[in-house]
Amino acid sequence: MTVKPNKKILRPYKWHTGFLAWIIHRLTGVLLFFYIFLHLYLTNKLKDPEEYKATITFMNDPFIKLGEIGLLGLVLTHALNGIRLTLIDLGLPTKLHKIIFWGSVCVGFVILTIGGLYILRGIK
Amino acid sequence: MKKYKFKIKRFDPEKENFRWEEFSVDMKPMERVLDGLDRIKDYADGSLTFRRSCGHGICGSCAMKINGRNSLSCQTLIKDMSETIRIEPLEAFPVIKDLVVDMDDFFKKNDYVLPYLINDEPPPERERLQSPSEQEKILESITCIMCGSCTSSCPIYWTDNQYLGPSSILKAFRFIFDSRDRGKKERLEKILQPHGLWRCHSIFNCVESCPKEIDITGHITELKRLALKNRFRS
Numbered sequence: 001m002t003v004k005p006n007k008k009i010l011r012p013y014k015w016h017t018g019f020l021a022w023i024i025h026r027l028t029g030v031l032l033f034f035y036i037f038l039h040l041y042l043t044n045k046l047k048d049p050e051e052y053k054a055t056i057t058f059m060n061d062p063f064i065k066l067g068e069i070g071l072l073g074l075v076l077t078h079a080l081n082g083i084r085l086t087l088i089d090l091g092l093p094t095k096l097h098k099i100i101f102w103g104s105v106c107v108g109f110v111i112l113t114i115g116g117l118y119i120l121r122g123i124k
Numbered sequence: 125m126k127k128y129k130f131k132i133k134r135f136d137p138e139k140e141n142f143r144w145e146e147f148s149v150d151m152k153p154m155e156r157v158l159d160g161l162d163r164i165k166d167y168a169d170g171s172l173t174f175r176r177s178c179g180h181g182i183c184g185s186c187a188m189k190i191n192g193r194n195s196l197s198c199q200t201l202i203k204d205m206s207e208t209i210r211i212e213p214l215e216a217f218p219v220i221k222d223l224v225v226d227m228d229d230f231f232k233k234n235d236y237v238l239p240y241l242i243n244d245e246p247p248p249e250r251e252r253l254q255s256p257s258e259q260e261k262i263l264e265s266i267t268c269i270m271c272g273s274c275t276s277s278c279p280i281y282w283t284d285n286q287y288l289g290p291s292s293i294l295k296a297f298r299f300i301f302d303s304r305d306r307g308k309k310e311r312l313e314k315i316l317q318p319h320g321l322w323r324c325h326s327i328f329n330c331v332e333s334c335p336k337e338i339d340i341t342g343h344i345t346e347l348k349r350l351a352l353k354n355r356f357r358s
Contacts (some may be wrong), residue, residue, distance in 0.1 A: 009283050011215050014192040018328025018341075022279070085326055091349060094342040097328060 017098040021081055028078040035071065065123055069116045076111055080104035125150045128202065130160055132172070133212040135219045142219075145169075153203035157211070158186055161197060174223035181335060184271030187214055188223050194273035194333035214276040216285075230272050233288050237296040237314050242307030258303040265298040265343055267336045274330035274340055286319040290330040290340045293321060297343045300350070316351055324348075 013019070045051045058064065084100045092100075130147040147164045158176060165172045174197075175185040181199040189212040190200055197211075217225035243252070268291065275281050275289030296315050299305045315321045321344065330340040 011279075011282055012192060013189075013215065013277065013279075013329070014332075016328070016332050018326070018332070019279070022325055022327040088326055088341075089345050089348060091345070094326075094328075094331070094339055094345065097326075097341075 017101050021084070021101050024077060025081045025085075028074050028081075031074055032078055035074070060123060062123055065119055068119050069112070072115045072119070073108075073112050076108045080108050125152060127151075127207075128160065128205065129208045130164060131208055131210045132164075132222070133210075134172070134222045135213070137221050151202045153201070155202050156198055157190055157200045157202065157205070157209060158197040160202070160209070161211070173221045182269060184269035184335075187271035187273045187276075187335070188212065189214060189276075194277045196271060196273070196335040199335050214272055216276050216278075216282050217272065225272075225276075227272055229285070230270075230275055230289070230291065233275075233292040234270065234295055236288065237292045237299075238307060238311055239295045239299065241299070241302070241305055242310065243304060244306065252304040254303050261301050261303075262298050264338050265294050265301075267338060268294055268298070269336060271335060273333040273335060277329040277333040279327055279329060280323050280325060284319060284323065287323050288315060288320050290324070290344065293324070293344050293347065294338065294340050297347055300347065312351060312354065315347070321347055321351060 042055060045055045081101070081104065084097065084104055087100065088094055088097055128149055128151045130149055132145050132147065133142060134145050135142050147168050149160045149163050149168075151160055156179075158179060161172070161174055162176075165174075174188070176198065177183040177185040179186075179198045181196055184196070186197045187194060188197055189195075189210075190197060191205065191210050194214060211223065213219050213223045213225050217227060217230065220226050270291060272291065274294075275291045278287070278290055281287050281289050293315055296311050300308050300311050324341070324344045326341050326345065328341050331338075331342075334340060
């Protein structure tokens with residue numbers, strides 16, 4: 001009997017809230033993992049006063065500030081979805097998972113807007 | 125009567141290739157997708173192969189991917205469909221022919237969690253009794269018809285073929301929380317393996333695809349809490 005093996009990682013399947021949340025959680029997780037290296041590289045420059053000054057000037061660049069807003073967005077997305085998953089694992093009714101997801105999207109946008117304005121105000 | 129286009133993903137085991145084939149079928153709104161498939165097999169192409177048995181959502185034979193979502197074709201009404209109905213075999217299982225998939229692995233994993241009553245105590249004169257509240261605890265998990273829709277829709281199962289899958293974990297729940305069963309510890313040990321319980325990431329694909337509307341993720345999280353409690357106690 002010939003059996004066609006069916007081994008694929010990506011498969012077309014109907015998207016819904018939980019699936020979307022999982023994909024976003026994975027992507028933001030991977031991006032944050034790589035950000036840690038960038039963060040370590042920059043904090044490593046704090047040892048030398050000259051390099052410190054250059055780094056601070058570089059960090060004031062508007063494009064870097066926009067990048068910081070993006071980073072805030074990444075952290076918020078990953079953290080809020082992490083809280084959602086923890087709440088479900090702790091025993092919150094699973095029927096609420098979609099409401100919690102879209103609720104945390106709204107909360108995330110509010111925090112991102114307020115945080116973004118603070119970051120932009122910091123440009124000298 | 126309205127014309128519907130059935131777009132079916134077929135697999136010929138002799139030629140070993142997948143191909144899409146289209147059939148135009150006249151359907152009434154209250155007929156089911158399975159009726160359409162039967163009509164194609166009877167009048168258009170007798171070589172079209174699919175599993176079907178009871179036709180009333182009980183046997184779980186006719187699970188397939190309809191319009192990108194796993195469901196039972198005998199439970200999917202034509203009135204809820206668009207004019208083109210895309211039908212594919214269940215994801216992740218090896219395909220034998222057309223819509224027939226090899227479910228050996230699925231049933232092997234079901235056997236792995238010891239899906240039977242374990243109780244050494246001498247049986248009472250009549251049946252082993254259960255209170256209504258004890259019965260209610262496992263009532264939802266008992267309704268599983270083992271069609272394979274959940275396991276085949278799980279993205280973790282797509283990437284990790286050794287993963288037990290939502291169906292077997294649900295089966296373990298059904299016996300672990302059964303007040304008459306005494307094999308709780310054995311079963312928990314079975315599902316607490318690297319490809320078991322903790323591989324579930326609460327994606328909810330299984331809940332979305334379950335034709336019996338079982339809250340599978342809810343049951344799995346309850347098992348996770350039980351496993352955690354046991355870990356702290358021991």
